[in-house]
Amino acid sequence: MNQTAEELLKLSRAEKNARKRMRLLAIAQFLECKNRTQVANQLKISRTSVNNWVSSYLEAGLDGLEARKAKGRIPYLSAQQQKQLGEFIESHSQSEQGGRLTGEKILHYIKTEFGVEYHHNAIYKLLKQLGFSWITSRSRHPKQQQSVQ
Structure with missing residues (x-):
């Protein structure tokens, strides 16, 4: 969570996973302008996604931006x-x-x-x-x- 916007931009350029790259870009822009709505409009993604990513980043740092495995439906049979x-x-x-x-x-x-x-x-x-x-x-x-x- 001590990364600057420039460091996050460098990380995003090196990132191969496109989804994580988008998250890193969103956080970098958030750190520059502090406005989640502008970040969402500029990246053409939903404001809810930006809010979730920023919250995860502020709570857990870069680990909060990692993709989590979906739990899926609970099976009918135990x-x-x-x-x-x-x-x-x-x-x-x-x-x-x-x-x-x-x-x-x-x-x-x-x-x-x-x-x-x-x-x-x-x-x-x-x-x-x-x-x-x-x-x-x-x-x-x-x-x-x-x-x-």
Whole structure:
């Protein structure tokens, strides 16, 4: 927070990340003129963004201008429930009786076991997150005889 406007301009020229460069420029101009509205108009960005960046800079210095990872949406299933679902899929995909575990069956299991409703398209994204593939191998027919093979 002890940087001058000139030092921040030098840092912005050396910065490869365009978003951080914009933040550094905004702070440098703020230090020169002390007017957030003028900075926003000059850089053609929102005044709210300039206010947030200046506040972050004044509180935490240059570290306050670093991009933060977005938290994202809270998952519908907890980590324990996801683990239980993974175990269910593992146990049913390696069944001795054959048959396939479909998205509909997984949807039904999630709804009955956890009380959570998923759209059928979201099931395949959930499978990918859990490390499964929705592509299945050909199943063993339930009436197939082992001696014939």
